[in-house]
Amino acid sequence: xxxxxxVANQKGGVGKTTTAINLAASLAEYQKNVLIxxxxxxxxxxxxxxxxxxxxxxxxxxxxxxxxxxxxxxxENVLFDTLSLIGSNVNLSxxxxxxxxxERKEFILKDALDEIKDQYDFIVIDCPPxxxxxxxxxxxxxxxxxxxxxxxxxxxxxxxxxxHTINLVKSRLNPDLEMEGVVFTxxxxxxxxxxxxxxxxxxxxxxxxxxxxxxxxxxxxVxxxxxxxxxxxxxAPSHGLPINLYDARSTGAEAYHQLxxxxxxxx
Numbered sequence: 001x002x003x004x005x006x007v008a009n010q011k012g013g014v015g016k017t018t019t020a021i022n023l024a025a026s027l028a029e030y031q032k033n034v035l036i037x038x039x040x041x042x043x044x045x046x047x048x049x050x051x052x053x054x055x056x057x058x059x060x061x062x063x064x065x066x067x068x069x070x071x072x073x074x075x076e077n078v079l080f081d082t083l084s085l086i087g088s089n090v091n092l093s094x095x096x097x098x099x100x101x102x103e104r105k106e107f108i109l110k111d112a113l114d115e116i117k118d119q120y121d122f123i124v125i126d127c128p129p130x131x132x133x134x135x136x137x138x139x140x141x142x143x144x145x146x147x148x149x150x151x152x153x154x155x156x157x158x159x160x161x162x163x164h165t166i167n168l169v170k171s172r173l174n175p176d177l178e179m180e181g182v183v184f185t186x187x188x189x190x191x192x193x194x195x196x197x198x199x200x201x202x203x204x205x206x207x208x209x210x211x212x213x214x215x216x217x218x219x220x221x222v223x224x225x226x227x228x229x230x231x232x233x234x235x236a237p238s239h240g241l242p243i244n245l246y247d248a249r250s251t252g253a254e255a256y257h258q259l260x261x262x263x264x265x266x267x
Contacts, residue, residue, distance in 0.1 A: 002035070002120035004113065005180055006142035008127040008135060010162050013226060014150040018237070019259075020126035021048045021197040022252070023146075026241030028080035028170035032121040033072065037109075039138050042127040046087035049078050050240030061091040064137075065098055065113055070112040075081070079245060084120075088258035096133045105133065106173055110141035122263075131165050134184040144180035145183040146263075151226075153185045174212075181221035185258060188229045192260030228252065 007020040017040065024036040039060060043053035053059075058073035063086070072179035078085045099105040109125075117123060128163065140255045145166055148157065152248075170177045227233075233252030236243045243253045 001112075002033075002123045003119040003144070004117065004123040004125065005144050005146050006125045006138045007146045007148065007151070008138065008162065009021055009147050009159075010129060010131050010135075010165075011150075011159075013062065015148045016129065017044045017048065017126055018233065019146070019148045019183060019227065019256075020124055021045055021130070022121070022233075022242050022244070022256040023259060023263065024083060024124045025080065025123075025244050026256045027122050027263065028083035029244055029257070030260055030264065031082060031089050032264070033082050033119065035081075035084045035086070035116075035120045035123045037086045037123065037125045039092070039109075039125055039134050040088060041090055041093035043087065043089045043092075044237065047240060048237045048242070049083075049085055051075065051078065051085060051087055056087045056089060059091060060086050060088045062193075064092070064095045064108055064134075064228075065125040066108075069188060070116055071152075074116075078241070081086060092134070099133060106136050109137040110174075113141050122203045122238045131161065135165070136169065136173070137181070139177060142174070142177060144178050146180040147182045148185045148227075149182055151184050153244055161207055179221050180263075181223050183223045183227065185227040186229050187226045190236070201237065223259060223262050225255055225262055227255045230255075 007016055009016050014103050017218040020036065024034050028034045036045060037060065046053040047060050054182060058068040060073065060160035063070055063073050073086050075085045113123065123253060127135045127138045147159070148161065161187060166177065230250055230252035232247040232250040235259060239246055245251060
C-alpha cells in the first residue's frame with residue numbers, strides 16, 4: 001500500500017514545492033514507484049517536471065470536479081520510468097466554489113486515491129500555501145505531513161496554525177494522520193543565523209505542539225538532512241528538471257538524496 005505524504009506549510013517561500021519535486025524525483029531514482037500530485041493552482045510542480053500545465057488533457061481540477069477518473073489524469077513515466085504525475089493549472093483555483101454543495105467534499109482526493117494507492121510505494125502531495133479546502137483534501141487523504149521550514153527567524157510563523165489545522169483534521173476527518181516530520185530548507189552554512197534558527201526551532205517544537213493531540217515527540221521527527229541554499233537548486237525549475245537530473249553532483253541533489261533515504265527508512 002502506498003504511503004501518502006502531504007508536503008504542507010501555509011507560509012509561502014519556504015521551499016515546499018522544491019521539496020515536493022525533488023523528494024519525489026529522488027525516491028524515483030531509488031526505484032520507488034512514485035506518484036506526485038500538484039494541488040497548487042499555480043502549477044509549479046507540474047512545470048517543474050517539464051510538463052506544460054496549460055496543455056494538460058486532464059488535470060487535478062477535472063478529478064476534483066468529477067469530470068474524469070483518476071486514471072485518466074495520471075501522466076506516467078515523467079522523466080523517470082517509476083514516476084507519475086497528476087498535474088494542475090489555474091483552473092484549480094475555481095474548484096472550491098464549485099465544491100460548496102458537494103457531499104463529502106473533504107474526501108474527494110482520498111476516495112480517488114483509495115482506488116490506485118496500492119500501485120505506488122509513495123504518493124507525494126504538494127499542497128497550496130494556504131489552509132484551503134484543497135489543503136484539507138490533501139490532509140484527509142494523507143498518512144503523514146512533511147513540513148518544510150525555512151532557516152530564518154520567522155520560521156515558526158504559521159507553524160502553530162498549521163499544527164492546529166492538522167490537529168482538527170486528525171480529530172474530525174482523518175484519525176490516522178501523523179507528522180512525517182520537519183525538514184529545514186534554505187540553510188546557509190556561512191551564517192550563524194541559520195545555525196541559530198535550527199537550534200531555536202528544535203528547542204521550540206515541543207512548546208509549539210503543547211495542548212495538541214499530535215504526538216509530543218515531534219522534536220524527534222526533525223530530519224537530520226538539512227537542505228542548503230544552492231544556486232543550482234534554484235535554477236533547476238526553470239529548465240523543467242528536478243535537481244538530480246539538472247545537476248546530480250550539486251549539494252542540493254546530494255541533500256535531497258539523503259532526505260529520500262531518511263523517508264524510505266521511516267517506512
